[in-house]
Amino acid sequence: MSEPSKLLQTNQLGKQYDTVIALAPTDLAVSEAEFLTLLGPSGSGKTTLLSLIAGLLQPDEGSIHIGGVDVTHKPPYERDIGVVFQNYALFPHMTVAENIAFPLKMRKISAREIKQSVMRVLELVELPHVAHRFPRELSGGQQQRIALARCMVYRPSIILMDEPLGALDKKLRNQMQLEIKRIHRELGTTILYVTHDQEEAMTMSDRICLMNGGKIEQLGTPIELYFCPQTAFVADFIGESNLLPARVKHVEGETVHFTLDGMPGSGIAKSNGKPLSPGNHIEVMIRPQHLQVSVNDDLNHNRIEATLTDFVVTGATSKSYLSVPGGTQLVIAELTQGHCSPRRHGEKLTLTWNAADAVAIPQEPHGIKIK
Numbered sequence: 001m002s003e004p005s006k007l008l009q010t011n012q013l014g015k016q017y018d019t020v021i022a023l024a025p026t027d028l029a030v031s032e033a034e035f036l037t038l039l040g041p042s043g044s045g046k047t048t049l050l051s052l053i054a055g056l057l058q059p060d061e062g063s064i065h066i067g068g069v070d071v072t073h074k075p076p077y078e079r080d081i082g083v084v085f086q087n088y089a090l091f092p093h094m095t096v097a098e099n100i101a102f103p104l105k106m107r108k109i110s111a112r113e114i115k116q117s118v119m120r121v122l123e124l125v126e127l128p129h130v131a132h133r134f135p136r137e138l139s140g141g142q143q144q145r146i147a148l149a150r151c152m153v154y155r156p157s158i159i160l161m162d163e164p165l166g167a168l169d170k171k172l173r174n175q176m177q178l179e180i181k182r183i184h185r186e187l188g189t190t191i192l193y194v195t196h197d198q199e200e201a202m203t204m205s206d207r208i209c210l211m212n213g214g215k216i217e218q219l220g221t222p223i224e225l226y227f228c229p230q231t232a233f234v235a236d237f238i239g240e241s242n243l244l245p246a247r248v249k250h251v252e253g254e255t256v257h258f259t260l261d262g263m264p265g266s267g268i269a270k271s272n273g274k275p276l277s278p279g280n281h282i283e284v285m286i287r288p289q290h291l292q293v294s295v296n297d298d299l300n301h302n303r304i305e306a307t308l309t310d311f312v313v314t315g316a317t318s319k320s321y322l323s324v325p326g327g328t329q330l331v332i333a334e335l336t337q338g339h340c341s342p343r344r345h346g347e348k349l350t351l352t353w354n355a356a357d358a359v360a361i362p363q364e365p366h367g368i369k370i371k
């Protein structure tokens with residue numbers, strides 16, 4: 001199969017404020033019809049990258065191509081993009097229909113065509129009945145759907161969304177995530193989305209670009225980031241994880257044999273694709289649902305003794321928090337079944353894991369980021 005065409009491409013795109021590198025020179029390629037999310041903690045450079053692509057900021061270096069055209073120095077309205085922000089930015093003195101019609105009027109489209117297009121996008125966001133209301137007569141979720149409709153109505157090739165659901169409560173936010181996903185599926189528009197919420201990114205995206213300190217830490221599908229993190233930062237940011245410090249004993253293909261650091265025990269993990277040699281310091285990542293409490297004394301290679309510090313039932317799952325010698329904290333997640341007898345503080349447990357569920361992540365040398 002041929003590679004999908006790249007609709008958006010940044011080449012060594014960078015931005016600095018005095019001594020702060022907001023965005024280190026960055027290459028990013030987004031395919032036609034892709035839903036790509038920029039995810040990362042506060043200050044990691046997501047909004048800077050989005051604003052550069054939108055033309056709201058000028059880069060210090062690098063270039064931006066949209067649909068093969070160099071738009072680096074073009075104004076926002078010549079970039080064939082639509083932008084949706086957290087604060088809706090609807091015009092308060094215009095009705096919903098007038099708000100949506102606005103970008104078409106600016107483009108001198110005929111009144112008949114405008115009317116048809118407005119109704120079409122109102123149906124797409126499932127709000128045809130609010131056409132004559134004012135924004136203040138709508139809920140937050142409805143206002144955000146209208147903001148999206150106003151952006152979609154002129155069919156830009158890329159829609160940029162900066163924390164569009166940030167102002168909504170959790171339940172509405174979850175509904176809107178699925179709604180935006182549906183609209184994306186139906187329209188096939190390319191979406192570049194910014195959020196700091198990893199669950200939101202996992203729910204919505206074809207691929208996630210995880211940013212850290214103005215750089216791309218890892219770019220891949222939600223599954224790649226969750227199951228094969230390239231760095232401890234990714235393992236920690238995407239979902240919950242346990243990270244056990246360890247040292248490589250030997251490597252056989254994709255299989256890494258290790259001894260734990262600062263605690264008794266050894267085990268096997270799979271490689272995350274980065275080269276490793278005997279003696280290398282690694283962190284072994286095991287997801288909370290992949291640590292099992294051993295009920296018999298079998299001589300499983302992958303085992304560790306731990307002491308329970310806390311136990312909580314969160315609904316469908318329970319979580320046990322544990323500490324192991326050396327001070328590392330662990331968490332395990334188990335499905336709650338029928339009845340659930342709580343574990344006691346101070347209880348000693350033996351935990352085991354399957355080698356296929358443990359990932360060996362090379363430890364980053366102090367002060368140097370592994371790219």
Ligand SMILES: Nc1ncnc2c1ncn2[C@@H]1O[C@H](COP(=O)(O)OP(=O)(O)OP(=O)(O)O)[C@@H](O)[C@H]1O
Pocket residue numbers: 017020021022023040041042043044045046047048049196
């Ligand atoms: N106008 C500015 N002047 C100086 N520094 C800035 C400016 N805008 C952004 N920065 C800095 O650039 C870095 C990246 O900021 P950016 O807003 O892109 O991060 P972000 O990942 O979008 O964060 P958030 O999730 O909090 O919005 C931060 O260190 C920020 O303080």
